[in-house]
Structure formats: structure tokens, C-alpha cells
Amino acid sequence: MKFSKIISFLLTCITSLAANVTYNVIAFPNEHGGSSVALVLDGKTIPMESNIQGEWYIKAEKPTQNFHFSILSNSDQVVKEEPLNREWDSNNDASDNYIFGKLNNNIKNEDLPKIPRAFQKVSNEKEFSKIFQEGQVKVINIVADQSVLDSLHQDINLAISGTNSDTLVEMYFIGNDSVKHFTNVTLSFSGMGSRGYSKRPYKIKFSDNPKDDKDNKSLFGRTSFKLRSLVYDCSYVKQKIATDVGHAMGVILPQVGFARLYMNGIPYGLYELVDNPKKNWIKKIIHEDKLPSNQKVGSYYKGVSYVDESDNLYPASLSVETDEKMYEILYECEIEDENQPNYTDLKEFINWIDTINNSTSVDEIKNKFEVDIFLKYMVIEYLIGHWDGYWIGGNNFYIYKNPTTNKFMFMSLDYDITLGKWDPHPPETTYQNWIPTRFLATPALIQKIIYHPSFQKQFEDYLITTVKKTFNIHALGPRLDYFKNFLYDDISWDRIVEPKAVSVNSDIPFTLQDAMNSYEEAACEASYGVKQWISLRSEFVAKTFNFTIPSELDYSLGSYGDKIVKEKVEAFETSEPGAISNLYNDESSASSATTLKYSYISVLVILIVAFLL
Numbered sequence: 001m002k003f004s005k006i007i008s009f010l011l012t013c014i015t016s017l018a019a020n021v022t023y024n025v026i027a028f029p030n031e032h033g034g035s036s037v038a039l040v041l042d043g044k045t046i047p048m049e050s051n052i053q054g055e056w057y058i059k060a061e062k063p064t065q066n067f068h069f070s071i072l073s074n075s076d077q078v079v080k081e082e083p084l085n086r087e088w089d090s091n092n093d094a095s096d097n098y099i100f101g102k103l104n105n106n107i108k109n110e111d112l113p114k115i116p117r118a119f120q121k122v123s124n125e126k127e128f129s130k131i132f133q134e135g136q137v138k139v140i141n142i143v144a145d146q147s148v149l150d151s152l153h154q155d156i157n158l159a160i161s162g163t164n165s166d167t168l169v170e171m172y173f174i175g176n177d178s179v180k181h182f183t184n185v186t187l188s189f190s191g192m193g194s195r196g197y198s199k200r201p202y203k204i205k206f207s208d209n210p211k212d213d214k215d216n217k218s219l220f221g222r223t224s225f226k227l228r229s230l231v232y233d234c235s236y237v238k239q240k241i242a243t244d245v246g247h248a249m250g251v252i253l254p255q256v257g258f259a260r261l262y263m264n265g266i267p268y269g270l271y272e273l274v275d276n277p278k279k280n281w282i283k284k285i286i287h288e289d290k291l292p293s294n295q296k297v298g299s300y301y302k303g304v305s306y307v308d309e310s311d312n313l314y315p316a317s318l319s320v321e322t323d324e325k326m327y328e329i330l331y332e333c334e335i336e337d338e339n340q341p342n343y344t345d346l347k348e349f350i351n352w353i354d355t356i357n358n359s360t361s362v363d364e365i366k367n368k369f370e371v372d373i374f375l376k377y378m379v380i381e382y383l384i385g386h387w388d389g390y391w392i393g394g395n396n397f398y399i400y401k402n403p404t405t406n407k408f409m410f411m412s413l414d415y416d417i418t419l420g421k422w423d424p425h426p427p428e429t430t431y432q433n434w435i436p437t438r439f440l441a442t443p444a445l446i447q448k449i450i451y452h453p454s455f456q457k458q459f460e461d462y463l464i465t466t467v468k469k470t471f472n473i474h475a476l477g478p479r480l481d482y483f484k485n486f487l488y489d490d491i492s493w494d495r496i497v498e499p500k501a502v503s504v505n506s507d508i509p510f511t512l513q514d515a516m517n518s519y520e521e522a523a524c525e526a527s528y529g530v531k532q533w534i535s536l537r538s539e540f541v542a543k544t545f546n547f548t549i550p551s552e553l554d555y556s557l558g559s560y561g562d563k564i565v566k567e568k569v570e571a572f573e574t575s576e577p578g579a580i581s582n583l584y585n586d587e588s589s590a591s592s593a594t595t596l597k598y599s600y601i602s603v604l605v606i607l608i609v610a611f612l613l
Helices: 001-017 123-127 146-154 236-249 280-284 323-329 344-355 360-370 373-383 444-450 456-469 473-486 488-494 512-517 530-544 594-613
Strands: 022-026 034-043 044-047 051-054 055-061 069-071 077-081 093-101 139-144 169-174 179-191 202-204 224-228 256-263 266-273 298-301 330-337 397-399 406-413
Touching: 044 069, 069 236, 069 473, 077 202, 123 280, 146 169, 236 256, 236 266, 236 373, 236 456, 236 473, 256 488, 266 488, 280 298, 323 330, 330 344, 344 397, 344 444, 360 473, 373 444, 373 456, 456 530, 473 488, 473 530, 488 512
Parallel strands: 022 093, 139 256
Antiparallel strands: 022 055, 034 044, 034 069, 051 055, 069 077, 139 169, 169 179, 179 202, 202 224, 224 266, 256 266, 298 330, 298 397, 397 406
């Protein structure tokens, strides 16, 4: 009898322990006028614990009903409640990191709308980083002396592009399943025109201190990334959807995601999280991390148009310049072979372009230049109306000389002011009539490659294929609807966050309703809604080339938009209770913490039974 009671008692203990789960939420109580966070479970308010600013946890029973989180005052009074009803959706004994006020921050892969690939998947996608995981909004908290951050944002001189704003900080990068802490991080302002607004864009660079541990020098394969302020895009998704199209076309583009930014727990807003296409990115994405250790990356230049004091525009058109100084004005030399003067390879490329004519052979051109990928970039620029890109603006592109192939490569970028915003040409414009309006000359590669008799048909074939399979409302509409719904709580939050920096530009005001409207109709200085532009442009291309856009999607080449899942597991050690294991696979069924907990329970049970018997 005594033995059976002991066994019954122990089983009850084990069952009780097993029923307890850990709730995790990311919240900064000070932004809501509170000091702590509570779990509201089955009608009971349970104060939570925190060892890291922004991360709160508590172990409690699984809910029998819905649950949510609340912000508490110093006296444990509720000052703000989530207007949400959450359901336990984890197969583990610990939840994901919920975000206070956002219902779902880890969309399952099967619930993510994918878009059909227009062309074959490129192999460099295996080097994609989980920083930009699909179906998640990250949370970043920058930690530094508040007076330093205040000085950084109130110095009007630092709002000017080219000034040095480098500031050493700490950073917490919070994902749905991890909290990572970094020291010796360099925070600086980024961007050109966007830098002058009160919501600043930023660049994050991890430590390059040789004394630092390697885990402090990178995150998921990246040594830096950017936080774009989205001041020009009230839909928040133009660059994301355009980049998705580019990846579905098999071109090389930075990854794009989203993050909520805080500094010392103070909210700074919703940002576009984007790859920084610098040396580390070149190694990872262009060379797929296979560049020999004794070989350096090649010469790398960024094309930037120039506007003088009389508002005359000078494009980086890749044409021969009579004034040598213009090369330094129109092209930023980011990397150059150390054995030669700056701009040596760029001038070689430009001079070669100048020699191309209609009789220049395909082989000669393809032996020098990655033509296929350039044609695809130009398809993207035309379809999205990228008036601030190479074709129309002589701006926002990179030229890279690949040292392993000795070929030059073109890469287009910065797609936030597109899809119907500020393009002087309506969507019903042929590519032949889609021409610069602020300068007379058509950029050199458009003249020499797009209109080359051997490549014009190829360009048109790429254009037709892309519209048939990927760039149409049947393929992109569901994904845009998903973004609109998924980011609603984040956009709503962003609209009430007060900008922190002194402004040299007049801010572009818009409301939450403007943001929602921008998907369907003209809003925020755009002449067309995002979906409206896609429909009109794709239907016009179909009419021009006499084909019908299929309503049934073609996934024969696969899809783009899946979760990034790595085969290996990256270990993550933390001494903080409640922290979640940092696993590449978000859908893993059990954490190491779970295994350890139940191992300890088993040992304890055995010892108790042995003692009593």
C-alpha cells in the first residue's frame, strides 16, 4: 500500500511538472508607461521574469482557454493589455518569442504564399541567411549610453550623406527562437536622400576585432546588414515583393526581411531588414563561399547619379567620360585591386562597352560580360517602373569584376520607390518608350545590349516568361495580401512611434489607413496602388506581345518564398533562464533544455524511489 502511494505521488509530481510550459514574450514596458510584464492565463495575472531587456518569460500550466500578455505598473496594476486572444501553438515545452501586441510572428511554411519561379533556382540560395527568415519580424535592441545616442540623432551635420556617424554599441538580436547578444557593434547612418528624414536608416556592422570570439563577429553568415527606414514606401513591401520576383527569376539580389528597432528599450519603428552587399556578401552570395583562401574579391563599384546646384542630372550611364573627375563623382569605388589605381577595371569595362556595335559577336560580349543576368535585371527595372535605377536614372547599381571568371557583372538594387511611385511613365508604356526624361542620352548598356540584334529577342523572351509565370496579379496578389495582413500590427505600431532624429527634409506623413490603401490604390504620393500597377503593367505587356496571362499558376520550376531551413544546427549557449535554444530548424520538436530538464527529473525520481525502498 505504502509503495503504491509513493508511486502515485511521484507520478502526480511528474505529470504536474510535465504540464508546465514556458511562455516567452518580447516587450519593453516603458514604451507603454509600465515597468514589467504579466501573463494573463485562464483569468489569472501572473508576473513574468526578465534577465535581458525586452525578453520576458514565466513557467506556468498550459492554457485551458486563450491567453495574452499585459503591461504592469510598479504596483503590479495592469496599464495595458494586448487586445488579442492567443492559443498555445507550440509542440515544445516552450513557446516562441511572442511580440507584445502582434498575434502571429512565426508563420508556418505551409501557410506562406509562394510565387512561381520564372527560371531555374540559382545555387547561391543555399547561402541565404536566417536573419531574413520568411514569416517573421525580428526585434533589435541597441544598447548604448543614452547621451551618445541623443547626440548621434540630434547632430544635423550627420544627416548629410558621407559624414562619419560610426558609433560603438551593443546589440540584442531577437528572433522567434533565439536571443543573441553582440558587443563592439558599429552603428551608423545609411542611405542617401532617406538619411535626411527624422526616421533615420542605419547600417549594422559586427565586430572585426581580432581578439573577439568568432560568434561576436557575424550572425547567420553575415558580418553586416542594413535597416532601411521605408520613408518613401508606405506599403512597406515594394522592395520585398520586387526582390522576391528577382529571386524567382534567378538573379542575385540582397535578401529582405523586417525588424522592429529599439534603442535602450525605446521604440524607433518598423524597419526593412536587408543584406548589405559588401565584401562578405560577395563571398557568400556571388562566390557561394567557395573563393580560394589565397584569392581576394574583385573590383566593385557602385553607380550613383549626380545632381548639381542647377538641378542638372548627370547619370552613371557607363559611358566614356571626357572629364576624368566624373568617374569619381558618378561611381563609388568600393573595392579595387590593390596593385592598380582606383577605377582601373571600371574604365576598362566602360571603354570596352564603347566599342560594342551591332556586328560585335555574341561570344565576344559573353566572354566579357554576364549578359543573361543583366537582361533579367532590366526586365525587373522595366516591370516595376524603377525610374531611379540604371535604365532611367543611371543610378542604384553595382559593377563587379569576378576574379574567377574575369567577367564583369551588373547588379541592380534599391526598389523601394517603384511600382507606381514617381515614375513619369504610365504602366501602359512599351519598353522602347520607357526612356530617361531628365537627360537625353540612353545609358550605354541599354543601347549596346538591349538593342543589340542578338540580345533584343532574348530580352523580350525573358520579359514574356516573367509576366506569364511570376509578375502578374495571380502570382503576386496572394503574397501581397499576406504581407498586408502579417505586417498590420507592425505598421500600426510604427505609425505611433515618434521619430527620434533631427530632420533636414520635410517628413512624408501618412496614416495606417494610407498604408493599407496603398496596396490597392494611389496613396502616399504614388499614382497607383501596388497591386494596381502590377495588374496594369503585366496586362499591357501581354497585350503588346499578344499572349494571355494564365490564371493557373505554373510551379514546374518550383516556388520562391519558403522558410529558410539549414541542415546543420548552430549551437547557442545562454545562462539566462527562459531563453530559447537557437536552432536553424524552427520546427524542431524538442530543445536541449527540454531534454536536460527531464533527465534531471528522471534522476530525481530514481533517487527518491531508491531511498524509500
